[in-house]
Amino acid sequence: MAPQSKFGQFLTGYGRLTIYLIPIGVAINFVGGQIALLLKLPVYLDSIGTILVGALCGGLPGAVVGFLSNVINSITSPTTFAYAILNVGFGILAGYFSRIGVFRSWWKTLLSSVAFAFIGGFIGALITIWVFGGLVGGGTGLIIGALMATGMDVNTANFVAQVPMDVLDKVPTVLAVYAIIKGIPRRLMAKLPLGWVYLGQERPGAKAQPATAVQP
Amino acid sequence: MTVTSLQEVADGYRQPRSLGNPILDLNPITTLCVIVALIVTGIALGGWVPSLAVCLLFMVAAVVAGRGRTYLPLILKLWLGVGLILFLLRALLTPGHVLIPLGRIAVTTEGIEQGLAFACVVMAICGGVTLFFEFVPMRHLTLALERLGVSPQASYVLLASFQAITDLGATAKVVLEAQTARGVETEGNVFxxxxxxxxxxxxxxxxxxxxxxxxAIALDARAFNSSTRHTSLVELRRTRRWEPVLAVALGVIAVGVIVGRALGWF
Known part of the structure; x- marks a missing residue:
């Protein structure tokens, strides 16, 4: 009998459905980005899967989704890897917000975008400054370059360019999460680790909680 | 399908999988160690020359392994899309001795030096990552990881993620067309x-x-959640004796260079 690894135990503790939802979360991150491109939207929308899995299964599975997405993304654009910590943060924060019932009302959901944008914009800008010295390629990089050409220093330019960009990105992101959670049938919701939040039930005993979610 | 070709297909699974090239047939973990060691050595040596040398080495390796046709255009695109922009931004925006003044910004000697060094370092990492995934099919990587003791659940998550990206991407296109056909506006202003x-x-x-x-039912039917050792349809080639030696040797060189730099030997 092969000893089960820590990761295996960790996932089993969350119920099997979580194992099958993590890949879907990763794919939704990518698909969200693709649809945004197809619709020619000026935002990324590439963390919906992370926040969704965080909200439905808990912070750690959400963090796994975020980390995996950035690792897979870095195969084609390796600079993304430096920002993996942001996506991990989104997942953990989404898990916490979900537990306190943020995603149950639309206005609390809307407010949560500020917190996500703080991580994405503020800490994202910090990473750009620390890892890349404030200068990195891509659309935002060109905006930063343009701001610096007008005489702004590199740090200010990063915050000025990235924080508003991220608010614009996270508002539709959390709204999409809210809309999707609304659309999940009760039958499926009952099997999710955090489904009790959305079914309006009492929190099951902390230890006994996976028992309701084990049978997929 | 004729009897002989059926036989051939069946025989294909009786032997370890070969991709028909000694470099591609290395154990995925060996490939990973070698690439990481080369990148670390290149970066630790400092300056742009070693990093660029590592980039060129990766390109040569790709050609030798017969993957030049897919790797070279990819890495060229990365050089233009990432490397060039990183270089230009630094060359134009770093203060220092002005070479070519361009209005408020200027090309400076320091900028060119820094830009070249940074672009080469980033491109060495990019080149290594893309080369690894060019050489190693994801299935072989997860299989090698499972043989090292990574849980099947973890490798399922990794493999299924790649599959789901392709699958859901296709579904998304279908849904987009279906919704357009039903009258959802996909053109017009941003809102x-x-x-x-x-x-x-x-x-x-x-x-x-x-x-x-x-x-979940399909996987349960195949005893996926059983804790006994999982079997697999494909077997990896047996790792040759010298492969770990090569990986460790390159690792030692990489560590040696870091230590050497830290102690100021060169």
Whole structure:
């Protein structure tokens, strides 16, 4: 009998459905980005899967989704890897917000975008400054370059360019999460680790909680 | 399918999988160690020359392994899309001795030096990562990881993620066309297009979620959650004796260079 690894135990503790939802979360991150491109939207929308899995299964599975997405993304654009910590943060924060019932009302959901944008914009800008010295390629990089050409220093330019960009990105992101959670049938919701939040039930005993979610 | 070709297909699974090239047939973990060691050595040596040398080495390796036709255009695109921009931004925006003044910004000697060094370092990492995934099929990587003791659940998550990206990407296109046909506006101003985003993404996720139930049953039927050792259809080639030696040797060189630099030997 092969000893089960820590990761295996960790996932089993969350119920099997979580194992099958993590890949879907990763794919939704990518698909969200693709649809945004197809619709020619000026935002990324590439963390919906992370926040969704965080909200439905808990912070750690959400963090796994975020980390995996950035690792897979870095195969084609390796600079993304430096920002993996942001996506991990989104997942953990989404898990916490979900537990306190943020995603149950639309206005609390809307407010949560500020917190996500703080991580994405503020800490994202910090990473750009620390890892890349404030200068990195891509659309935002060109905006930063343009701001610096007008005489702004590199740090200010990063915050000025990235924080508003991220608010614009996270508002539709959390709204999409809210809309999707609304659309999940009760039958499926009952099997999710955090489904009790959305079914309006009492929190099951902390230890006994996976028992309701084990049978997929 | 004739009897002989059926026989051939069956025989294909009786032997370890070969990709028909000694470099491609290295154990995925060996490939990983070698690439990481080369990148670390290149970066630790400092300056742009070693990093660029590592980039060129990766390109040569790709050609020797017969993957030049796919790797070279890819890495060229990365050089233009990432490397060049990183270089230009630094060359133009770093203060220092002005070489070519361009209005408020200027090309400076320091900028060119820094830009070249930074672009080469980033490109060495990019080149290594893309080379690894060019050489190692994801299935072989997860199989090698499972043989090292990584849980099948973890490798399932990794493999299924790649599959799901392709699958859900295809579903998303279908849903987008279907919703357009039903009259959801996908053209027009930004607000119209943002509104179209939700009715496309929600069905993709919900249908994928509904499908997980069937997948769970299918996997259970194949005893996926059993804790005994899993069998696999494909076997990796046996790792040659010298492969770990090569990986460790390169690792020692990489560490040696870091230590050497830290102690100021060169």
């Amino acid at each position: 119209m297009r943002v509104r179209a985003f939700f009715p496309v993404l929600a069905p993709v996720f919900l249908s994928a979620m509904a499908a997980t139930e069937e997948r």
